[in-house]
Amino acid sequence: MADLGVILGALISGVVHARRIADEESAAVAEHYKDNPLLSGMSIPRVRLPEVSINIPMLIEAQDEGEADQIADAETIKKAVGEELKNSLSREGVKMTAEELQRFDTAFAQQLKKVAVPSVYRSPREAIIRAAEDAYSETIKDKIVKASTLAAASRIVSNIRFSASGSALQKVGRAPRIGASVLTAEVKDKSSNENVSRLTLTLREEGMEWSVGQNDDGTMTRKLTPE
Structure with a gap:
């Protein structure tokens, strides 16, 4: 028995792997054609599979309803984010009064009350990150932007996000899962017309390519974007 999600991932990964092997073979053929005077003028063969359909019989053998994340208490989150804020301000040379920091702490506490009960x-986690961002924007963002560079302000809010994310959960939950078997021998031995299921999957290819851009500070950013 295996996790149905793992089975689906393996099928998709297998198709992607086949595409990679095919592209590598096309590149090798192109090099061979280039060096052969009789073939250099011919087009390079390249096979693409825009769509692959898969139909597999399987047995559903188990179900796990999963477990929700356990959120950390508000004081723990506030303390972690508050300490990171102070450290980030110190590193960037930005001075903030105790009253201003308290306003952020109060606003953050109010935002945390709005976070829904996890399931x-x-x-x-993302709701807590947004709560920290909203409290930052409401209370201290304008002063930090005026008192530092745009890059420094960006680093400060990034550190706040990271701290909020890291302190958000007391315990990471477990996603729901379905246990299934797709092995031919097991399906053949255990299945009947009443208990066998069929997995019908259609995979459509969407290519990606690297896009390179230059940032304001001169560094380069590489991103994968759709073709």
Whole structure:
């Protein structure tokens, strides 16, 4: 028995791997054609599979309803984010009064009260990150932007996000899963018309390519974008 998600991932990964092997072979053929005077003027063969359909019989053998994330208490989150904020301000040379820091702390506490109770389908981590960002924007963002460079302000808010993410959960939950078997021998031995299921999967190819851009500070950023 295997996790159905792992089975689906293996099928998709296999198709992607086949595409990579095919492209590498096309590149090797291109090099061979280039060096052969009789072949250099001919087009390079390249096979693409825009769509692959798969139909597999399988047995559903188990179900795990999963477990929701356990959110950390508000004081723990506030303390972690507050300490990171102070450290980030110190590193960037930005001075902030105790009253201004307290306003951020109060606003963050109010935002944390709005975070929904987590479930197996909804993690609170992103909501807590947004709560920290909203408190930052409401209270201290303008002063930090005026008192430092744009890059420094960006680093400060990035550190706040990272701290909020790292302190958000007391325990990471477990996603729901389905246990299934697709091995031919097992399906043949255990299945009947009443209990066998069929997995029908259609995979459509969408290519990506590297896009390179230059940042304001001169560094380069590489991103994968759709073809």
